Amino acid sequence: MNPSLPVAVVGSINLDLIATAGRLPTAGETIGSAVLSEQPGGKGANQAAAAARLGGSARMVGAVGDDASGQRMLDALTAAGVDTADVAVLPEPTGTALIVVDREGENQIVVCPGANSRLSLDRVEFGPEEAVLCQLEVGLSVVLEAARKAQGFFVLNAAPAMDLPAELLDRCDLVIVNESEYALIPALATAKLVAVTYGGDGSAMFEHGRKVAEAPSAAVAVANTVGAGDAFCAALVLASRNGLDYTRALAAANAVGAGAVGDPSSQPDLAQLSHYVERTAPATDAL
Numbered sequence: 001m002n003p004s005l006p007v008a009v010v011g012s013i014n015l016d017l018i019a020t021a022g023r024l025p026t027a028g029e030t031i032g033s034a035v036l037s038e039q040p041g042g043k044g045a046n047q048a049a050a051a052a053r054l055g056g057s058a059r060m061v062g063a064v065g066d067d068a069s070g071q072r073m074l075d076a077l078t079a080a081g082v083d084t085a086d087v088a089v090l091p092e093p094t095g096t097a098l099i100v101v102d103r104e105g106e107n108q109i110v111v112c113p114g115a116n117s118r119l120s121l122d123r124v125e126f127g128p129e130e131a132v133l134c135q136l137e138v139g140l141s142v143v144l145e146a147a148r149k150a151q152g153f154f155v156l157n158a159a160p161a162m163d164l165p166a167e168l169l170d171r172c173d174l175v176i177v178n179e180s181e182y183a184l185i186p187a188l189a190t191a192k193l194v195a196v197t198y199g200g201d202g203s204a205m206f207e208h209g210r211k212v213a214e215a216p217s218a219a220v221a222v223a224n225t226v227g228a229g230d231a232f233c234a235a236l237v238l239a240s241r242n243g244l245d246y247t248r249a250l251a252a253a254n255a256v257g258a259g260a261v262g263d264p265s266s267q268p269d270l271a272q273l274s275h276y277v278e279r280t281a282p283a284t285d286a287l
Helices: 043-053 067-081 113-119 139-147 165-173 179-184 187-189 227-240 244-263 275-280
Strands: 004-010 012-020 035-041 056-065 083-090 095-101 108-110 130-135 154-157 176-180 194-197 203-207 210-215
Touching: 004 043, 004 139, 012 067, 035 043, 035 067, 043 067, 043 130, 043 227, 056 067, 056 095, 056 113, 056 194, 056 227, 067 083, 083 113, 095 113, 130 139, 130 227, 139 154, 139 165, 139 179, 154 227, 165 187, 179 194, 194 227, 194 244, 203 244, 210 244, 227 244, 227 275, 244 275
Parallel strands: 004 056, 004 130, 012 095, 056 083, 130 154, 154 176, 176 194
Antiparallel strands: 012 035, 095 108, 194 203, 203 210
C-alpha cells in the first residue's frame, strides 16, 4: 500500500464550541449541567487532518480569520501533518460551529461560516495524481470550481445535503453521504458511484443506484460522532486510491470511523491506514 498518495481537501475550517449534555434540547428548552469544550473542527479541516494522520500527503485549501482562533486552527492542522500553504488568512472572523452532544454521542450543529464564505480558489491548482476532496460547508460555486480544476480523482462529501448541479455530479468519481443525505438528494440514486454510511450498521457502495458492496461496522463506545464521518471520508479516499476493492475499502473506512467515534475530539488521533486495512482483512488473506 502507498497511503501517502496526495490529497487536497477543499473546505471549511471552524472552531468547534461543544456543549456536552445528558440529552439534546427540544425546541425552546434550556438544559443545564452541560460541559463546554473548544477544539479545532470544520468538515474540511477534519478530513485533511484525518488524511494526514492516516499517512496521506494532505494539503488544506481553505480560509480562516485573522484572529486568535484562526491561528489556533492553522497550528492544529500543521501539528496533524497537513500542508497549510493554501489556507488564506482573511479579515473575517474564523468560522465557528456551535455543537450540542448528548451522552450517546448524537449531536445538533449550527455553523457560522465566517471566513469560509470568502474562500477563493484563485491561484490554486491541482495535480493529475492528486485526489481532490470537497464538502458543502463552503460555497457551491467554490466546489464547482474545484471540480472543474481537478485533474484526477474528484470526491464530494455531499454534506450538508442540498440540490446538486448535474455538472458537479457528472464530474464526481465518488460521492460520500450518510443515509439521511442520500434520501435528501434524489439525484444520487443515478450517480455513478456513491458510498452511504449507516452509523452502527456499516456502509455500502452503489453504482447508478445498485448496491455493489457493503461492509459492517465494529461495535464501539461512542464519545463523539462529530468527526467520525470526516475520518471515514478521508480513509475511503485513500483506500480507494490504493486500489482496494469496494468491500475492503469500506471495511477499512468503517474501522477508521469507529476509532474516531471513540475519541472525544473532532480531529482524533488515528493509526496509519495500513493498520485498519490489515485489521479488517478477510481471514483468507492471512493464509
